[in-house]
Amino acid sequence: MIDFLILIYSGLYALYDYLTAHVLTCLVPAFFIAGAMSALLPKEKITKYLGKNVPKYKAYPLSVVAGLLLAVCSCTILPLFAGIKKKGAGIGPAIAFLYTSPATNILAIVFTGSVLGWDFAISRIILSITFAIMIGIIISKMFKEAKIEDKKLVSESMEEEEKDKKSIKSGFLKKFMHYHLLIFFITLFAILIVGVAKIGTEIKTVGLIISILFLLVEVKVGFKKEEIKSWLKETFMFFKIIFPLLLAGVFVAGVLTALIPKDFLANYVGSNTVPSNLAAVLFGVFMYFPTLVEVPMAKMFLGLGMAKGPLLAYLLADPVISLPSILVVRRIMGTKRTLAYIILIIIFCTLSGLIYGFFVR
Numbered sequence: 162m163i164d165f166l167i168l169i170y171s172g173l174y175a176l177y178d179y180l181t182a183h184v185l186t187c188l189v190p191a192f193f194i195a196g197a198m199s200a201l202l203p204k205e206k207i208t209k210y211l212g213k214n215v216p217k218y219k220a221y222p223l224s225v226v227a228g229l230l231l232a233v234c235s236c237t238i239l240p241l242f243a244g245i246k247k248k249g250a251g252i253g254p255a256i257a258f259l260y261t262s263p264a265t266n267i268l269a270i271v272f273t274g275s276v277l278g279w280d281f282a283i284s285r286i287i288l289s290i291t292f293a294i295m296i297g298i299i300i301s302k303m304f305k306e307a308k309i310e311d312k313k314l315v316s317e318s319m320e321e322e323e324k325d326k327k328s329i330k331s332g333f334l335k336k337f338m339h340y341h342l343l344i345f346f347i348t349l350f351a352i353l354i355v356g357v358a359k360i361g362t363e364i365k366t367v368g369l370i371i372s373i374l375f376l377l378v379e380v381k382v383g384f385k386k387e388e389i390k391s392w393l394k395e396t397f398m399f400f401k402i403i404f405p406l407l408l409a410g411v412f413v414a415g416v417l418t419a420l421i422p423k424d425f426l427a428n429y430v431g432s433n434t435v436p437s438n439l440a441a442v443l444f445g446v447f448m449y450f451p452t453l454v455e456v457p458m459a460k461m462f463l464g465l466g467m468a469k470g471p472l473l474a475y476l477l478a479d480p481v482i483s484l485p486s487i488l489v490v491r492r493i494m495g496t497k498r499t500l501a502y503i504i505l506i507i508i509f510c511t512l513s514g515l516i517y518g519f520f521v522r
């Protein structure tokens with residue numbers, strides 16, 4: 162019988178580990194990016210490339226590429242997902258982005274290859290990209306969205322651009338203002354990438370200081386006070402909605418980790434069967450581990466006797482979704498879509514592990 166105080170301690174320790182490792186350098190930049198997307202990014206830009214009316218052959222590859230560039234976990238990606246969804250991205254491309262980044266980012270694939278072997282890494286990237294697109298398409302077909310009047314948005318955009326051009330006199334300043342939004346977002350993403358990168362503390366600190374100073378100059382020169390206030394307001398709104406749910410989910414995940422017997426995985430996922438793969442997927446779905454932590458965890462599971470099929474199934478599920486992220490995703494896109502998202506992940510990951518384990522012993 163596990164002592165109640167041990168469960169509380171496990172939950173609190175999970176919170177402590179999460180807050181010290183992720184909030185400052187991961188979640189804080191992600192919230193600011195989400196707020197900027199909502200307040201500053203022209204809606205017609207989102208709807209042009211990721212919107213509900215954009216052809217699938219354009220929207221989904223762009224969503225996947227965007228996800229590949231970000232090395233973030235299933236929780237850190239949530240503010241970004243909320244940001245692009247609020248600005249008009251179609252549910253399918255938004256889900257493809259939500260799925261891809263935690264599962265298929267460059268750091269995760271390289272780390273997987275170096276620790277577990279490139280057969281795991283290649284299988285992981287191919288299957289994750291495939292799942293991201295398929296799940297996005299299926300959910301977009303299941304839950305139809307209203308069309309967006311793109312012509313009206315484009316017309317409004319052209320009028321705004323014309324006003325901006327008339328207000329700018331200096332040639333250098335004109336060029337800067339034309340590209341300042343792009344530069345601004347590149348700087349924000351650079352802060353996030355440096356913050357989550359596995360590099361030395363001194364290099365990371367210098368990189369963050371330089372990036373933040375550059376960001377402050379961009380904000381001072383390129384934005385009006387009303388725009389800055391709107392950005393900060395949207396950032397706080399995302400923080401207020403998402404962060405408490407993340408804390409609750411991380412605490413519960415820590416308690417569940419203490420409840421699960423240590424020999425559970427070795428006993429129940431040591432063979433390539435449907436129950437073994439399903440158990441591995443369910444463990445990955447509901448447990449929360451920071452990005453890249455799933456790789457050494459998988460290495461440990463492999464050493465304890467987990468079969469390769471269930472191991473891949475776990476690798477495909479764990480980074481993508483967790484109990485904390487489920488709570489937030491439900492708030493963003495509703496109960497029915499979230500339930501469909503979870504079920505599709507469980508089905509695809511279980512079948513993939515089963516097939517992979519059949520060919521790889």
